[in-house]
Amino acid sequence: MKRAVFLAPVALFALVIIAFAAGLGRDPSRLPSTLIDKPLPVFDLPAVRDGDVGLKTTDITGQPRLLNVFASWCVSCRVEHPVLLQLKASGVPIDGLDWKDEAVDGRKYLVEQGDPYRLAGNDRTGRAGIDLGVAGVPETFLVDRRGRVRYKHIGPISPDDWSGIIKPLMDRLRAEG
Amino acid sequence: MTAEIGQFALILALVLAGVQTLVPMIGAWRLDPAMMAVGRTAALLQLLFIVVAFVSLGACYVTNDFSVALVAEHSNISQPLIYRIGATWGSHEGSMLLWVLIVALYGGAVAIFGGSLRESLQARVLAVQGLIGAAFLGFLLFTSNPFTRLSPIPLDGAELNPVLQDPGLVFHPPVLYTGYVGLSIAFSFGVAALIEGRVDAGWARWVRPWVLVAWIFLTVGIAMGSLWAYYTLGWGGWWFWDPVENASLMPWLLATALLHSSLVLERRGALVSWTILLAILAFSLSLVGTFLVRSGVLTSVHAFALDARRGVYILGIIAAMTGSSLALFAWRAPVLRTGSLFAPLSREYAITINNLFLLAATATVFLGTFYPVFMDVLHGDKISVGPPYYKFTFVPIFILLFVLVSFGPVLNWKRDEMRRLLPRLRWPAGLAAVTLVVAAAVFGIAHLFAALGLALGVWLIVGAFIVLARRWRIGQVSRSDMFGLVRSTPLAVWGLVIAHAGLGVTTVGITAVSAWQTNKVLSMSPGQSVKLAGNTITMVALRPVNGPNYEANQAQFDVVGAFGRSTLTSERRMYPSSQTTTTDAGIGVGILGNIYISVADQNPDGGLTVRMWNHPFVDWIWAGCLLMAFGGAVSLADRSLRVAKVERVVVRPLAAAAEPVIP
Numbered sequence: 001m002k003r004a005v006f007l008a009p010v011a012l013f014a015l016v017i018i019a020f021a022a023g024l025g026r027d028p029s030r031l032p033s034t035l036i037d038k039p040l041p042v043f044d045l046p047a048v049r050d051g052d053v054g055l056k057t058t059d060i061t062g063q064p065r066l067l068n069v070f071a072s073w074c075v076s077c078r079v080e081h082p083v084l085l086q087l088k089a090s091g092v093p094i095d096g097l098d099w100k101d102e103a104v105d106g107r108k109y110l111v112e113q114g115d116p117y118r119l120a121g122n123d124r125t126g127r128a129g130i131d132l133g134v135a136g137v138p139e140t141f142l143v144d145r146r147g148r149v150r151y152k153h154i155g156p157i158s159p160d161d162w163s164g165i166i167k168p169l170m171d172r173l174r175a176e177g
Numbered sequence: 178m179t180a181e182i183g184q185f186a187l188i189l190a191l192v193l194a195g196v197q198t199l200v201p202m203i204g205a206w207r208l209d210p211a212m213m214a215v216g217r218t219a220a221l222l223q224l225l226f227i228v229v230a231f232v233s234l235g236a237c238y239v240t241n242d243f244s245v246a247l248v249a250e251h252s253n254i255s256q257p258l259i260y261r262i263g264a265t266w267g268s269h270e271g272s273m274l275l276w277v278l279i280v281a282l283y284g285g286a287v288a289i290f291g292g293s294l295r296e297s298l299q300a301r302v303l304a305v306q307g308l309i310g311a312a313f314l315g316f317l318l319f320t321s322n323p324f325t326r327l328s329p330i331p332l333d334g335a336e337l338n339p340v341l342q343d344p345g346l347v348f349h350p351p352v353l354y355t356g357y358v359g360l361s362i363a364f365s366f367g368v369a370a371l372i373e374g375r376v377d378a379g380w381a382r383w384v385r386p387w388v389l390v391a392w393i394f395l396t397v398g399i400a401m402g403s404l405w406a407y408y409t410l411g412w413g414g415w416w417f418w419d420p421v422e423n424a425s426l427m428p429w430l431l432a433t434a435l436l437h438s439s440l441v442l443e444r445r446g447a448l449v450s451w452t453i454l455l456a457i458l459a460f461s462l463s464l465v466g467t468f469l470v471r472s473g474v475l476t477s478v479h480a481f482a483l484d485a486r487r488g489v490y491i492l493g494i495i496a497a498m499t500g501s502s503l504a505l506f507a508w509r510a511p512v513l514r515t516g517s518l519f520a521p522l523s524r525e526y527a528i529t530i531n532n533l534f535l536l537a538a539t540a541t542v543f544l545g546t547f548y549p550v551f552m553d554v555l556h557g558d559k560i561s562v563g564p565p566y567y568k569f570t571f572v573p574i575f576i577l578l579f580v581l582v583s584f585g586p587v588l589n590w591k592r593d594e595m596r597r598l599l600p601r602l603r604w605p606a607g608l609a610a611v612t613l614v615v616a617a618a619v620f621g622i623a624h625l626f627a628a629l630g631l632a633l634g635v636w637l638i639v640g641a642f643i644v645l646a647r648r649w650r651i652g653q654v655s656r657s658d659m660f661g662l663v664r665s666t667p668l669a670v671w672g673l674v675i676a677h678a679g680l681g682v683t684t685v686g687i688t689a690v691s692a693w694q695t696n697k698v699l700s701m702s703p704g705q706s707v708k709l710a711g712n713t714i715t716m717v718a719l720r721p722v723n724g725p726n727y728e729a730n731q732a733q734f735d736v737v738g739a740f741g742r743s744t745l746t747s748e749r750r751m752y753p754s755s756q757t758t759t760t761d762a763g764i765g766v767g768i769l770g771n772i773y774i775s776v777a778d779q780n781p782d783g784g785l786t787v788r789m790w791n792h793p794f795v796d797w798i799w800a801g802c803l804l805m806a807f808g809g810a811v812s813l814a815d816r817s818l819r820v821a822k823v824e825r826v827v828v829r830p831l832a833a834a835a836e837p838v839i840p
Contacts, residue, residue, distance in 0.1 A: 006510050009454060010503035013461075016547075017496050023550040024472060024488045073754060075249065075335045100756050 035149045040067070040141070041131035045121025048098045048106040055095060055121025061147040064173035065093040066140055066166075068117070069129065071101045072109035074137040080156035084116035087162065092170070096120040099129045099137055142166060144173050180245050180324040183233030187324075190226040190281070191314040193219050197284070197307030201300035205373075213300035217288040220303050223310060224285035227278045234274060234323050235265045243334050246327040247271065253334040253754055255726040256342075263346040264337045269471060269487075270323035272350060276467070277317060279358040280310045283387070287362065294383060301369035302362070309361050312494045320487045336754040339727070345405035349398060353425060356395025360428055360460040362387045363435060367456030368502050371509045376453065381443035384456070386813060388439060392432045393809040399425050400802035408762055413773045413790045415690075415798060418567050423546040424466030427539050431459035434535040437528045437585075445525055445590060447518075450510035451532070457506060461499040462539070468492055469546070520592035527585040534578040541570040579633050579684065583640025586673055587647065604643055609636035620692075630688025637681030641674045672812025679804025686797030689770075693793045700784035701732075710791035712738035712772060719785060727752045729761075732776045732785060736765050747776045747787075771795050 035041075040057050047054040060067060068084060070077040084094060096117035098106035103122040110120070123129055132141070142151035151169050153161060197219035204212025234247075238261045243249040251264045251271075260267075266275040284306040291299045317323070366384040370376045402422070407415040416422065435455040441448045472488025519525040544551075545562045587601045609632040616628035648670065649662045695710055706715040718733040729748040736743050745763030752759070765772035770793035777786040 003507070003511060006450070006507045009458075010500065010507050013499060013503050017492065017500070019547070019551055019554050020468070020492055020495075022554040024492065071756075073756060075331050075333075078331065079329075 035133060035141075035152065037148055037150065039146075039148050040143060041128070043121070043123070043128035043131065045097070045123055045128060046103065048096070048103050048120040048122045049110065049115075050107065052120065055097060055119045057147065059119055060095055060143055061145060063093060063145050064150075064170050065095060065118075065143055067095050067097060067143055069097045069099050069132070069134050069137050069139045069141075070109075071099050071137045072105040073101065076156045077138045078113065080138050081113050081116070083157050083159060083162065085114045086159075088116040093118050097128065097132075098122045099134060100124070100126040140166075142169055142173070144176070179233050179236045179240075179242065180326065183230040183237075184322070184324040186226040186229040186233065187314060187318055190223050190230065190277070191311060191318060193223040193226065194281075194307045194311035194314055197223060198304050198311055201307075202304035205297040205300040205304070208297065210296065213296055216300050216303035216307070219307065220281070220284040220288040223307070224281040227274075227281045227314075231265070231274055231278050234271060235262060237324075238262060238265050241334065243332075244326055244328075244330045245323075246325045247323050249327050249331050249334040251335065251337045253336050253726070255754070256334075256337060257725050259344075259347060260337055260342045263341070266350045267337050267341050267346055268323075270317070270321045272354075273313065273317050273321055274323055275350065275354050276358055277310055277313045279354050280306065280313065280361050282355075283359055283362040284310065287365075287387075291383075295379070298369055298373060298380070298383075301372055302365045305365035305368045306361060309365070309498070312498065316487070316490050316494065320490050336726075336752060339750070339752040339755060339757045339759045340409060342726075342752075342759075343405065343409055345401065345409070349401045349405055352394055352401060353398025356391045356393070356398050356432075357425060357428060357463050357466070359387070359391030359394060360432060360456075360463050363391065363432075363456040364460035364502070367453045368505065370453060371502070371505045374509055374512065376442070376449045376513055378443050378446055381439045381452065385436070385439045385443060388432060388435055388456075389809055389813050392429070392436055393806045393813070395425065395429050395432060396802055396806040396809065399429060400799045400806075403802075404799050407795070408764060409759065413694075413762075413771075413792055413795075415795065418545070418564050420546050421466070421470055423542050424462075424469050427462040427542050427546075428459050428466065430535050430539045430542070431455055431462060434532045434539075435459055438532050441525050441528050445519065446514075447525055448529065448532075449513050450506070451529075453510060453513075454506060455532070457499065457502045461495065461502075462543075464491070464495045464499065468495060519590075522588070522593045522595060522598070524585060524588040524590045524593075527581065527588050531578065531581060531585060534574055534581065538571055538574045538578070541567070541574065545570070576629075576633065579637060579680070582677060582680065583636055583643075586641075586644045586677070601643070601647065602640070604646075605636050605639035608639050609633070624692055627688050627692035630692070631685060634681045634685035634688065637684060638678045641677035641681065644670065644674050644677075668815030669812045672808045672810075672815065674808070675811060676805045676808025679801040679806075679808060681801070682797050682804055683801025686794045686799075686801060689794035690792050690798070694790060694795075696788065696790040698786070698788045700780050700782070701787045702784045707789070709772070709789055710770075710793075712736050712791070714772070714774070714789060716785075716787070717744075722748070724750065726754065727759075730776065730779065730785070732763075732774075732787070734763060734774055736772055738772075740767065745772065745774055747774045749776050749778065766796060768796070769793065 040060060042057045043055070044057070045055045053059075066087075070080075088094060094116050096119070098120060101122065102124065106120070106122055110117070121128075126134075132139075136154075138156055140153040140157055141149050142153070144150050150173060151166070153166060157166065197216055200219070201213050201216030204210075204215065237245045237248050238252055239258065241248065241252055241254060241261065243252075247268055247270050248264075251268050252261050256264070264271070266272045284303060287294075287299065287302055287306065291302070294302070363384060366380070366387070370380055399422075402425070403415045406417065407413055435452065438448045438452045438455055442452045468488065468491040471491060545566050548562050548566075583602065583605050584598070588598060612635045613628050613632035616631050617625055620628060645666070648666055649659050651659065654662070697707060697709055699707060701707070701716045703716050703719050706713055708714070713736070715735045715737075716732055717735045718731075720731055722729050722731045727750045729750040731746060731748045734745045734747065736745055743765050745765050747763035748761040750759045750761060751757075760775045760777075762773055762775040764774075770791060773790040773792055775788050777788070779785055
């Protein structure tokens with residue numbers, strides 16, 4: 001009997017640890033299901049570049065493509081930028097969403113760093129970012145030809161991320177027809 | 178170069194921590210003095226190398242070395258020097274470095290000041306402390322290396338979260354961690370005692386000062402965090418039941434319990450295994466808190482970047498350390514000597530009840546904090562509990578606990594009698610009753626709960642001072658005899674009185690601000706006036722100002738009240754680097770309450786949205802915490818003397834006997 005009392009703490013503790021271990025894989029803040037396989041939220045953003053058309057949800061269709069959320073003040077975006085330029089050179093269509101940024105700064109950023117985007121819109125207030133569930137920059141959405149989000153990448157895309165995760169997905173979307 | 182020095186120092190510290198774990202443990206088993214001595218040397222060297230690593234990281238921040246990834250993420254060219262220094266521990270990696278630094282500091286302190294401990298006990302304590310250090314140095318090096326380089330090197334860094342750019346960051350984490358992580362030493366003492374298979378009054382006498390030091394820092398650290406939240410979050414809240422606040426509150430509750438139970442162990446030789454269990458649990462909750470902040474199982478304002486790998490590693494450490502120590506407890510504790518018995522009405526008994534209440538309070542906080550995790554695992558629901566849960570669970574437990582607090586110090590050890598006990602409490606009980614009636618009459622029955630809170634505060638404060646009154650025999654002896662009694666009052670008694678009174682002061686503050694705070698939200702332009710709680714508040718100026726790394730809209734207010742006139746400045750700050758805005762509230766501090774003004778964005782019509790509060794007695798909350806900590810410090814001053822005195826008497830007989838020493 002007395003032994004059992006002394007064993008109680010270790011037994012209770014084991015239960016707690018099991019619960020924690022089960023809880024570890026679940027991310028309480030990220031709900032990946034909200035946008036995956038759903039259409040992009042509706043937005044219509046003014047242009048970043050001079051004499052450009054901006055970025056509308058209805059334009060992000062037709063073929064599988066990437067929607068990259070960036071900002072001129074974001075250091076990780078500068079790390080990611082060369083990868084995006086390479087992707088553009090290899091023919092991957094990328095649209096840019098300039099998040100919580102002045103259009104002037106976004107424009108300067110693209111002039112200085114190079115411009116990987118087909119369409120680019122300026123989300124100065126961050127409103128479209130809220131609808132997209134953007135938590136920080138950079139983030140990249142893989143959108144299929146019907147305008148549905150199929151994958152979301154958080155943080156800068158490294159060459160490994162591209163060849164290991166995103167490119168295979170994109171190839172599959174292309175094959176889906 | 179600096180980063181590499183830090184990196185190598187950390188690796189060396191890890192190796193030394195391994196040596197510190199193995200060699201003295203084997204040495205204590207084989208009773209080999211040379212091997213046991215290695216523990217002390219290794220502890221000091223480990224401390225030295227961690228200090229080198231810490232200083233290296235600090236130097237990288239001070240010089241803005243953006244080739245270090247951590248620096249590039251948390252500092253930039255315009256960030257003021259003080260916040261570059263603060264940023265050293267403002268990130269996950271940096272704060273873990275602070276963590277291991279404090280583990281090593283306590284280890285080093287035991288190596289230096291533990292010379293009069295039984296040698297095998299000291300060796301085992303150092304070995305366990307070394308194991309904790311090794312586990313977390315490994316965590317740091319393998320999952321969270323602060324010295325990782327970045328390529329290409331950015332021209333400028335990102336920014337330390339602007340909310341953290343506050344003097345609070347410079348003091349709060351180091352102080353809090355000194356308390357929080359300091360409980361590791363209680364854990365080490367507990368595990369070492371279980372390995373040795375003997376616990377005696379000497380053990381309690383040794384472990385108490387360490388627990389007291391950790392408890393003092395933890396108290397001040399929690400109070401600082403609360404004060405910081407109060408003035409930066411822009412609406413004057415001072416406690417949010419945020420998971421991370423709870424993570425520091427739970428170890429504090431158990432450390433408080435431990436402080437009292439180890440007193441019983443020291444004085445009466447009782448509560449042996451209970452005290453050891455508390456020592457293990459208190460530090461385990463520190464570990465759980467570290468897990469909680471860094472694993473992403475819960476969302477919190479304090480949470481660091483999510484990384485499941487880190488969560489798995491820390492969970493592994495907790496499972497291994499707490500699991501094995503609790504298993505050791507289950508195996509060894511039943512055979513430990515239990516000390517003398519005590520009657521149901523005695524000081525020992527009162528402290529036991531106090532411990533049970535503190536444990537129950539800890540359990541409710543634990544359940545509330547991790548409820549979302551448990552629910553998610555069991556049902557897949559995303560639910561969390563808020564302040565109402567704590568109001569109905571934690572608060573009633575604490576009210577009962579507070580009622581009990583004033584009983585303990587006036588009870589005799591071993592046994593007491595009810596009919597003698599009650600007259601001793603006539604003053605605190607009488608004054609509390611008067612307070613209750615007067616407050617209920619003045620503020621109305623609607624505020625009965627608040628009246629009860631004030632009465633509790635009076636009960637605690639008067640109950641603390643009655644200890645002195647009894648000791649000095651006020652009214653029973655002549656003035657000169659009383660003077661002698663005042664002079665001979667031990668510092669430990671003073672400490673008790675100050676700490677318990679502090680608890681009462683905090684209770685009054687919490688009650689008053691919860692029940693009687695008032696606020697106004699309005700759009701104001703310069704020249705406009707408004708009345709709030711007997712004060713006339715006028716906006717006198719509104720202008721843009723520039724800080725070192727922010728732009729701000731600054732409003733000046735003229736506050737005219739019953740106690741004179743003052744000027745308050747409130748700012749809305751915008752940090753361009755991270756596009757974040759923060760609020761710098763204008764606070765008029767007074768002993769009877771604060772006027773708190775925070776400004777928001779400018780309205781289209783040119784007016785400024787201004788929120789203003791009257792927070793009656795809010796500063797009493799933190800003043801009470803400081804009193805508690807001060808009481809602890811006073812008590813500690815006494816203990817250091819007594820430890821020195823006792824050890825001369827005790828060292829020889831204790832080396833042979835494991836009997837509880839009853840003074």
